[in-house]
Amino acid sequence: MCTAIQVKFNQGSVIGRTMDYEVPLDYNGLYLPRGYHYVNDLFDTPMVGKYKAIGMCFANRDPLKDGVNEWGLVGLTNAFAGFNLFPKAPEKGKINISSYHYMNYALLHYKNVEELIEDLPNLHMASRNAVGDKVIAPDFHWMFSDPTGRCIVVEPKQGGLVWFENPYQSMTNSPSFDRHVKRLEKTLQKENFHTAKDLPGGYDPVSRFIRAHLMTVHHAPAKDSTEALGTTFSILGAMQMPEGFVTNQSYDSVTYTRYICAYEASERRMAVKAHTNATVYEFDFSMIPKEEERYAFTIPATFETKKEMQAYE
Numbered sequence: 001m002c003t004a005i006q007v008k009f010n011q012g013s014v015i016g017r018t019m020d021y022e023v024p025l026d027y028n029g030l031y032l033p034r035g036y037h038y039v040n041d042l043f044d045t046p047m048v049g050k051y052k053a054i055g056m057c058f059a060n061r062d063p064l065k066d067g068v069n070e071w072g073l074v075g076l077t078n079a080f081a082g083f084n085l086f087p088k089a090p091e092k093g094k095i096n097i098s099s100y101h102y103m104n105y106a107l108l109h110y111k112n113v114e115e116l117i118e119d120l121p122n123l124h125m126a127s128r129n130a131v132g133d134k135v136i137a138p139d140f141h142w143m144f145s146d147p148t149g150r151c152i153v154v155e156p157k158q159g160g161l162v163w164f165e166n167p168y169q170s171m172t173n174s175p176s177f178d179r180h181v182k183r184l185e186k187t188l189q190k191e192n193f194h195t196a197k198d199l200p201g202g203y204d205p206v207s208r209f210i211r212a213h214l215m216t217v218h219h220a221p222a223k224d225s226t227e228a229l230g231t232t233f234s235i236l237g238a239m240q241m242p243e244g245f246v247t248n249q250s251y252d253s254v255t256y257t258r259y260i261c262a263y264e265a266s267e268r269r270m271a272v273k274a275h276t277n278a279t280v281y282e283f284d285f286s287m288i289p290k291e292e293e294r295y296a297f298t299i300p301a302t303f304e305t306k307k308e309m310q311a312y313e
Contacts, residue, residue, distance in 0.1 A: 016232035016262035042096035049108025080141035094124040170212035172205040274301040
């Protein structure tokens with residue numbers, strides 16, 4: 001139940017997302033260095049990253065849920081419910097990995113969107129390893145962008161992976177991206193459509209996709225990266241799911257937004273805020289204490305206010 005958007009400005013773009021989750025789970029920031037062994041593939045061969053990346057993860061575990069690498073490639077993982085999305089066995093001659101670790105693979109191995117697209121035919125995602133044991137293979141799809149501003153969505157389909165150009169500057173969850181686009185176009189075909197009164201208000205993925213797209217493209221243009229970050233948090237704040245508002249029938253909990261984050265590709269920086277703290281915290285590679293080591297960092301969650309008054313001149 002997450003929403004992602006792309007906010008453009010003259011020199012690049014910002015990619016942001018709400019992390020909406022169904023069960024209580026800790027989250028934190030995570031830096032992965034060059035040469036990091038992040039997992040073994042489905043044939044038990046060690047996989048080692050080429051590039052460094054920084055982003056967000058759950059419970060200090062390696063798979064990044066979103067992040068940016070040293071080349072400015074930005075990626076986001078979203079839930080994508082389906083049925084038997086991934087084959088049950090690996091395939092020799094290909095790069096075999098589970099969907100759980102694909103975000104790490106992408107950010108630690110590609111410089112840009114073009115490289116990622118070129119490599120998709122070489123990838124094989126499966127729900128079991130070479131000896132037949134089940135692996136963690138969540139139903140995911142992904143959105144990627146780079147400093148050129150190009151944005152794509154990658155989805156599993158019929159045992160493989162497909163990709164879509166994403167000029168709509170938004171992504172949510174199921175159904176497939178092309179079906180979201182059809183629903184968007186159908187909505188906009190309504191005569192005299194007015195964003196102030198005809199905008200869908202639900203929290204279902206289709207309504208959020210339409211709302212996120214229209215709020216993004218109709219927002220006042222950002223002049224630079226700082227304004228783009230501000231715009232991203234403004235729009236995603238409107239997409240945020242309040243705690244307790246949406247009940248969950250599958251878990252003894254509620255679905256709500258855990259954090260909101262954004263990544264500026266050209267400057268390789270990230271900004272993030274907890275749902276319980278209005279302050280936005282910024283991080284980049286220059287802040288990492290030891291570049292060659294894995295490093296985890298927390299996002300302050302306690303709500304705070306600041307008393308400040310400046311004289312008007």
